[in-house]
Amino acid sequence: MSVLASSDRAATWRPPTLFGTRLKRAVFWGCVIVYLVWSLTTIDIDFARAVAGLPRALDIITRMFPPNFERWPLLVTGMLESVQIAIAASIVGIVLSIPLGICAARNLAPKPLYLAARGLIVVGRTFHEVVIAIFFVKLFGFGPIAGLLTLAFASAIFLGKMLAEDIENMKEGPVEAVRATGASFWQVVFYAVTPQVLVKTLGVIIYRLDANLRHSTVIGIVGAGGIGQTLSASFSRYDFDFSSAILLTIAAMVALGEWFSDWVRRKLR
Amino acid sequence: MGHMSTQEQVQKLAMKAQRQLLEVQNLVKVYKTGKRALQEVNFIIDRPQVVAIIGSSGAGKSTFIRCINRLVEPTSGRILLNGEDIVSLDRKGLRAARRRVGMIFQEYNLVERLTVMQNVLSGRLGYVGLLNSIRYKFPPEDIRAAFELLDRVGLKGYENRRADALSGGQRQRVGIARALMQRPELLLLDEPTASLDPKTSRQIMRLVGELVNERKTPAIINIHDVALAKAHADRIIGFNDGRIVFDDVPANLTDEALARIYGDEDWNPPADDGEATGS
Amino acid sequence: MNTKNYPDIWQRYTPRERLVQWLWLAGAAFAAAWSVSALDIEWAFFADAHEQALDLVTRMWPPRWEYLPVIIQPLIETIHIATLGTMASIVLALPVAFLAARNTTLNSATWLLGRAILVASRSINTVIWGLVFVAIFGPGPLAGIFAVAARSVGFIAKLIAEAIEEVDHGQIEAIEATGARTLQVYATAIMPQIQPVLIGTSIYRWDINVRESSVLGFVGAGGIGLQLYASINGFAWSQVLVVLIAILAIVVISEGISAYVRSRIS
Numbered sequence: 001m002s003v004l005a006s007s008d009r010a011a012t013w014r015p016p017t018l019f020g021t022r023l024k025r026a027v028f029w030g031c032v033i034v035y036l037v038w039s040l041t042t043i044d045i046d047f048a049r050a051v052a053g054l055p056r057a058l059d060i061i062t063r064m065f066p067p068n069f070e071r072w073p074l075l076v077t078g079m080l081e082s083v084q085i086a087i088a089a090s091i092v093g094i095v096l097s098i099p100l101g102i103c104a105a106r107n108l109a110p111k112p113l114y115l116a117a118r119g120l121i122v123v124g125r126t127f128h129e130v131v132i133a134i135f136f137v138k139l140f141g142f143g144p145i146a147g148l149l150t151l152a153f154a155s156a157i158f159l160g161k162m163l164a165e166d167i168e169n170m171k172e173g174p175v176e177a178v179r180a181t182g183a184s185f186w187q188v189v190f191y192a193v194t195p196q197v198l199v200k201t202l203g204v205i206i207y208r209l210d211a212n213l214r215h216s217t218v219i220g221i222v223g224a225g226g227i228g229q230t231l232s233a234s235f236s237r238y239d240f241d242f243s244s245a246i247l248l249t250i251a252a253m254v255a256l257g258e259w260f261s262d263w264v265r266r267k268l269r
Numbered sequence: 270m271g272h273m274s275t276q277e278q279v280q281k282l283a284m285k286a287q288r289q290l291l292e293v294q295n296l297v298k299v300y301k302t303g304k305r306a307l308q309e310v311n312f313i314i315d316r317p318q319v320v321a322i323i324g325s326s327g328a329g330k331s332t333f334i335r336c337i338n339r340l341v342e343p344t345s346g347r348i349l350l351n352g353e354d355i356v357s358l359d360r361k362g363l364r365a366a367r368r369r370v371g372m373i374f375q376e377y378n379l380v381e382r383l384t385v386m387q388n389v390l391s392g393r394l395g396y397v398g399l400l401n402s403i404r405y406k407f408p409p410e411d412i413r414a415a416f417e418l419l420d421r422v423g424l425k426g427y428e429n430r431r432a433d434a435l436s437g438g439q440r441q442r443v444g445i446a447r448a449l450m451q452r453p454e455l456l457l458l459d460e461p462t463a464s465l466d467p468k469t470s471r472q473i474m475r476l477v478g479e480l481v482n483e484r485k486t487p488a489i490i491n492i493h494d495v496a497l498a499k500a501h502a503d504r505i506i507g508f509n510d511g512r513i514v515f516d517d518v519p520a521n522l523t524d525e526a527l528a529r530i531y532g533d534e535d536w537n538p539p540a541d542d543g544e545a546t547g548s
Numbered sequence: 549m550n551t552k553n554y555p556d557i558w559q560r561y562t563p564r565e566r567l568v569q570w571l572w573l574a575g576a577a578f579a580a581a582w583s584v585s586a587l588d589i590e591w592a593f594f595a596d597a598h599e600q601a602l603d604l605v606t607r608m609w610p611p612r613w614e615y616l617p618v619i620i621q622p623l624i625e626t627i628h629i630a631t632l633g634t635m636a637s638i639v640l641a642l643p644v645a646f647l648a649a650r651n652t653t654l655n656s657a658t659w660l661l662g663r664a665i666l667v668a669s670r671s672i673n674t675v676i677w678g679l680v681f682v683a684i685f686g687p688g689p690l691a692g693i694f695a696v697a698a699r700s701v702g703f704i705a706k707l708i709a710e711a712i713e714e715v716d717h718g719q720i721e722a723i724e725a726t727g728a729r730t731l732q733v734y735a736t737a738i739m740p741q742i743q744p745v746l747i748g749t750s751i752y753r754w755d756i757n758v759r760e761s762s763v764l765g766f767v768g769a770g771g772i773g774l775q776l777y778a779s780i781n782g783f784a785w786s787q788v789l790v791v792l793i794a795i796l797a798i799v800v801i802s803e804g805i806s807a808y809v810r811s812r813i814s
Contacts, residue, residue: 042628126759224719
């Protein structure tokens with residue numbers, strides 16, 4: 001590479017890699033290839049059939065365009081229901097998250113309560129909202145109630161975890177100072193704890209509201225209300241152009257929600 | 270507080286006749302780890318004065334100060350603030366007693382997102398009901414006092430600034446104003462200048478001295494900078510291993526006394542650049 | 549005491565600020581009331597909710613471990629869907645990220661295209677993508693892999709685009725000054741700088757995808773979702789518990805791997 005290299009110096013030079021040694025890099029890529037081979041051969045995909053089915057796939061894709069908004073009242077109803085589920089679930093979630101968050105804060109709650117609350121949070125976070133939705137659908141039947149409960153539960157878990165972390169990361173100094181003036185417990189909470197925690201919590205709430213809007217579109221697929229149900233029905237009826245209309249609406253709604261959420265959270269700074 | 274025998278009643282009357290501003294009797298603090306932080310400390314303040322407490326880290330200075338308003342719970346002993354034993358008070362009584370003691374902290378401990386005025390007013394929280402304090406409905410004389418205090422500490426016009434927009438010296442002044450809002454009978458200062466540069470440290474110490482004289486309120490100051498203590502205190506207390514080993518005017522703080530307080534090897538006169546090492 | 553005159557009232561917020569706060573609060577309250585009332589909730593349902601929940605829990609316990617061998621294969625398939633889908637999305641995300649980053653895109657049209665792909669990909673949930681691809685390709689893990697990839701492309705590309713935009717310009721200029729071609733500049737100056745972000749984001753998304761893949765079976769896109777759905781529909785609650793535990797296990801393990809790798813990177 002170098003014009004000035006003297007002839008007895010090593011003429012090759014290898015660039016360093018992220019993996020430290022060439023060996024590790026080779027091993028990594030080797031593993032990747034082995035994995036690809038293994039997974040693609042053991043997975044339940046009939047590649048021959050898939051290739052043969054390509055024309056049909058193309059046909060369906062073309063049938064999705066242009067999107068058909070003829071049945072827009074159905075669309076609007078479904079979308080509104082999703083929005084309502086998202087908002088209502090956020091509120092219930094906020095209310096439930098406050099005791100949960102306080103119990104899950106190591107510097108506030110007694111040990112057994114803390115462990116129980118944290119355990120609940122770990123379990124609650126693991127499962128996809130669709131799984132939770134199915135449960136609630138089984139318990140409460142089809143419709144937006146199941147959706148509301150699903151997202152309220154998920155929101156409470158998420159917001160509770162955030163609240164607990166904020167409380168744990170709180171500065172103790174101002175709390176001690178306010179306590180030293182002779183203030184009561186609730187005055188300490190309002191004057192020293194809340195200002196530290198409030199702005200971040202508001203931001204997190206807005207974020208969750210946006211997330212709930214996304215999730216509310218999905219849980220309808222399993223019957224928990226909202227536009228997901230409309231979408232699922234349209235696919236099973238092969239109304240592909242209506243499906244794409246719905247998809248576009250969902251995308252627009254979600255993008256709008258995210259933009260709104262970013263804007264509010266920026267203003268809160 | 271239970272009924273008292275005749276003897277106890279006589280004792281109480283006798284003490285009342287001789288009420289001190291602050292009297293600490295046989296104060297002991299043993300931490301759960303077994304560390305004996307305070308061993309039978311006895312201490313009296315009988316007039317408004319600036320008392321500086323010096324000693325090496327772990328000697329018990331901070332524990333002592335925090336026991337006085339029970340931010341740290343004493344293991345045994347009595348602390349009489351104008352005759353009333355703080356140690357025996359229940360939660361409600363303790364809160365009432367804390368109102369009478371103003372505390373100023375090394376890290377200022379202001380609520381950073383709140384404005385200067387909100388921080389100063391929080392000194393009156395012990396006197397204002399919950400609902401009113403949430404609505405910031407403080408009595409007009411409190412507001413007037415707050416403005417006056419801000420002027421006195423040199424922060425006129427700063428009332429609507431956020432606390433985290435202030436410099437260290439300014440924040441400490443807000444802390445002082447907050448403590449004075451309580452109209453306390455006693456001021457406690459825990460390393461108030463440890464986080465400040467030398468010039469600001471001197472300004473703050475001067476301010477505290479002036480306020481002690483104006484308001485006739487005694488102040489106990491934990492301080493690690495011996496030169497600063499000598500320059501501004503009326504009286505110096507030296508702690509070593511949980512005991513008071515020096516209690517006299519600054520003029521009598523000889524090198525021999527310092528060796529007693531800090532231990533020969535540890536005694537290291539700080540260069541006059543005010544190293545901000547906490548205790 | 550001084551004879552100076554000090555004001556005796558003080559307000560935290562100006563009247564205008566308070567009005568704005570009131571409006572926000574009123575708006576939120578209105579939205580809340582509208583949502584809750586419009587949903588027509590049967591509050592009577594909640595009366596015996598705790599009984600129902602308790603009943604459910606007793607039916608689930610003890611877990612029916614005999615069901616475990618049945619779900620091993622679907623579990624593995626779930627992980628394959630997540631992994632293959634993430635791999636595909638990484639390959640696709642790189643070009644999209646370069647398109648969506650202001651300093652590497654060709655012109656504003658391509659930048660808009662890149663941004664549009666990001667928005668489209670991120671706004672549609674993995675499960676919904678699953679619906680779409682099941683309709684196109686028919687049921688099976690192929691649809692699942694496409695679904696995972698479709699959702700992940702936007703996620704990964706967005707974060708990479710942000711990293712590209714924050715790249716140290718000096719390094720780019722230096723390579724450009726040598727007369728290298730654009731793609732060479734990207735490879736030499738940009739790629740090394742974004743490599744940590746790329747790896748961290750990919751692993752993070754893979755972890756999320758494991759969770760998402762576990763439910764793709766509900767719409768027919770393969771994985772353990774099918775067994776879960778069948779068990780729930782058949783009221784076989786003790787089987788359901790086994791599946792849930794299995795899902796919990798793979799999610800926890802994948803989160804552990806993800807956290808470990810990401811901590812090693814930074």
